[in-house]
Amino acid sequence: MDIAGQKSSLSWAVHISVLALVALWLFPTVGLLVSSFRTADQISTSGWWKAMFPSQQNLTLRADAPELQVQEGGLYVIEGRLFPPEKPAEISVWGISSRAINSYTAGDTAPLKKGGTITVQADGRYRMENTEPFSGRRGQRIFVTATTPPEFTLRNYQNVLFDPENAEGMAKAFINTLTVTIPATIIPIVIAAFAAYALAWMEFPGRALLIAVIVGLLVVPLQLALIPLLKLHNEIGIGKGYLGAWLAHTGFGLPLAIYLLRNYMVGLPRDIIENARVDGATEFQIFTKIILPLSFPALASFAIFQFLWTWNDLLVALVFLIDSTGDTTVMTKQIVELLGTRGGNWEILATSAFVSIAVPLMVFFAMQKYLVRGLLAGSVK
Amino acid sequence: MHPALQGILTILVGVGGCVGYFYLSNQFLDKVLFPARGENAGRNINRANIVRPWLFLLPALLALGTYLAYPVVETLRLSLTERSTLPDGTTAYAWVGLDNYRQMLNQPKFWEALKNNAMWLAVVPALATGFGLLAAQLTDRLKWGNIAKSLIFMPMAISFVGAAVIFKLVYDMRPIEQEQIGILNALYLYFGGEAPIAWLTVPFWNNFFLMAVLVWIQTGFAMVILSAALRGIPEETIEAAIVDGANPFQVFFKIKVPQIKGTIMVVWTTITIVVLKVFDIVFAMTNGQWGTQVLANYMYDKLFRANDWGVGSASAMVIMLLVTPILVWNVRNARKEMK
Known part of the structure; x- marks a missing residue:
């Protein structure tokens, strides 16, 4: 640790503090996870921390x-x-x-x-x-x-996910969330990649100003966009629905996408691009054949951000997606409803919440490297 | 049509449309408008290169303009008007000047929200950055540091709504004669508390129980960024300090922290922005009851429950106003960096 030899006592303190910190951060989630595998009776008669022991x-x-x-x-x-x-x-x-x-x-x-x-x-x-x-x-x-002995059950998940009779089930909301998320992740990437290339490697007047504007738009609160866009969507006939949600997510995700991708593309070696230009490649070819493949890490970073953000979003769904029929409800909205109507039924709440948390967690653990890279590139230095 | 099918179609139309647009417009530019042959070949290439950046930028500019720039202006306009429905069913907007703002300033709920937001701003960025820095320093050079970091970082992936459910279980309260299933009350009774407490309804302090959720989520973000910054500190400065007899705490506070001050500021401001926009946590956990209102939820209330676009827009402008200093700071930093 240090070059001096004064390790041992301090290093124990470090180990123990980190362990405590990790436990503190993990505990709440574990509580919910354990609860989702217990019956209603078990949950209401003993704390989840007792469930692991006989x-x-x-x-x-x-x-x-x-x-x-x-x-x-x-x-x-x-x-x-x-x-x-x-x-x-x-x-x-x-x-x-x-x-x-x-x-x-x-x-x-x-x-x-x-x-x-x-x-x-x-x-x-x-x-x-x-x-x-x-x-x-x-x-x-x-x-x-x-x-x-400790006893766990999968019945909660069966009820929440696979029971077609269950009107409060998550199956439909799960599909709806997926339907919102995938186009809302892919479309901004395509649009942003072209724009980022122009901002990184093409000379034109106003470039610096445009970049500044995009940095500014990065922090514009979503709240400002709600009414004007809802009004706009109603006027042009989109109303509330998937199309509106996709467009909104695309618009809101673009500043970060352009910013991340431009920062990455600027760092690509100049020689490759100049050589290609000398060899007579068109800008379009340079972009699709050289820049895009090389920018994969940045594209992946943004894709994860946007995926997590759209999957976890509540506000955009409430305003632009879910109409009075509730057919297009997403999981976050469904959970908020359950919090209101089923506040005490922890077996339902915990399971529903975990169904919605599971996918982002998998993405998180599988692609953490790209997420960290994106965070490091994305925070305005 | 099934929504999933509609989704696939949208991806195809969206992606295909974009790619098709870029391809065809470039073709048009190179082959039809300014072909790079004939007597004007040189001039045409130059002209094409002047136009091309704008072809690449057009879809992004349209989307940014419609979904971010226009709403800022429109919200400002709406905050100065009053919406009403005319007898013939059409909607009219009447200019009312600063009436909406005046009306908003007279509402106690608005002041409550503003006061709470101020508390959030004072507490959450400080705690999240502090814990993040602590975690970054402690896990640095620890063998299992990466596992520890990834577990502290994990809440980043969890939605605010999911986190709200997680913490509602932590704060759960049962009558005294029953066994407590919320760990906070269980601990409270174990350490000699008299009766279980409904934490989320305790005036004033309940705000802090909500803030804990955001601190829990944001600490991982702070840790990741600060950890990278700590790694970037030149080794020599630390070694020199140790040779001079500095203890680990002095090394940390006098050598390391001053060198990553810039990064700490970035983390702090980024979390500040998240705090200003915080909505889901309050919406899902208390919905602004028991004195926990915040601006973003107040605004949602005005817009979609009271259906008052004027005051809603005015409160959105307040959020924008609070964000503006950071916006300016960010833009200035970005421009400095480009030079």
Whole structure:
């Protein structure tokens, strides 16, 4: 770390602080992710941080009813399992009275009030024996303290994504979001690439001014564009819909696209371009055959930005896309609605949110290199 | 038509249209308008080269003009007019001067939004940049630093709405007799709190719980940029300081930070702009209730709930006004760099 030898104590402090920082930053997301794999009951009875560990619970269970008893030799016997095989648990202590729920440990045999005995094993198997028939209508109550292993379910995702009956499902919104995102990512790249080339490698009066204007437009708040553009869209008959959203995203993404691509293209070696010009290549050929392939990293950077931005956008969708029928709703809007109507149903909220977060996260981890590169080039120095 | 199909068609039309336009217009320029042969070949080549940049720029300029430049002017105009529907169903815009601004300044909600925005501006860029700098410095030269960085950076990919859901779970409150499922209340009770708190409804402080969401998202951005800047510091300056007996803290605050001051400013201003436009977080988490209104959400309220275009435009102009100093600063820096 430093050239001097004073490492060890400080370096431990560094490791621990970074670990704490990472944990702090990761915790909220993990909470939501874990919750999306739990049932509504589990979510509302214990915090998600307890879900990863086996949990100890006090349960009140019932043995089988006396009508199921069998005769073995001279004994009347009721035998069974307190836990179904697919949901195993481990009993530590148990009891047969609500006032003494921990009188016996697993494997003990206890006398029953109305005669006979009961034995309960750790895995929940029990055996009741009596010399006379068991009477009564309902089974014996057994109070157990059991440790259940962590339990997760995929049912939330099934409900949210694949249940066609579910009007609040995310399947349609997912498709709609994709429909908005892809054209809104590709079209600005094409337009911006040509403009960036002109601004980087062609001489013409007003070039410096244009670049300055684009740097200025980079920070113009979206809010300013809402009313005038909605008005414009209504006047020329686009109204609310995909076309409007695509156009709006294209317009709003252009300054960054042009800025990023120009900065990158300016850095390309002059010789290649001049040589091509001398060899008689037209500007159009130079652009498509040389500049575009060389600019791939910058194109990828912008594509990721624009993809994340359009996928995660709420405001543009609210204003330009979603009409009163709600047929074109996107995931962010759907989630906001759920926050209003299903504020307490965390199994639905967490799962829906994760469905929408998953795709950007995948893109993020797969293409982080380009994202970082773009950020470094994009912040005005 | 199915929207997905419509999407594919749009890509084809959009991309094909663009490429076709560029190709055909270049062909037209080179073959028909100013052909590079015959007696005027030289003059024609020059002329074509004067026109060509504008061919390349035209679609971008049209889009920028329509979607960014025109709205600025139009919003300014709308903020000075009052929209009304005439008896025959048409809409009319009447010039009202500064009435909308006056009306806005008389609304307590506007002042609340302005005051909250000021708090956001004071807190979020500072904290995000500070945490980012801390993370950048600590992870620098750490073996697992890249993994740590990528995890702190991750919230960048999460939407504001997604983050809102994530933090609503953190802030969740259950009645005292039930088990808490929000980690903040669970910790609060564990460390001796008396009763769980509905964090998002606590006046004044709830603003900070909303800000935490944006800090959480923006720290990664600050860290990435500052980390690159730290790497760019010449090694000799640090070595010299250590040889002179500087301790690690002195090296950091006296040698490193002054050298990356410019980058810190860039990060700070970039986050400032994000803060000025913050909308989704407030919209999804409190919708401006309990004293958490901010300008962008106030504006949305005026536009689409109150349907008052005049005051809505006026508040948009306020946001623009607040952004302007940074806009000028950016443009000036960019021009300096080009020279």
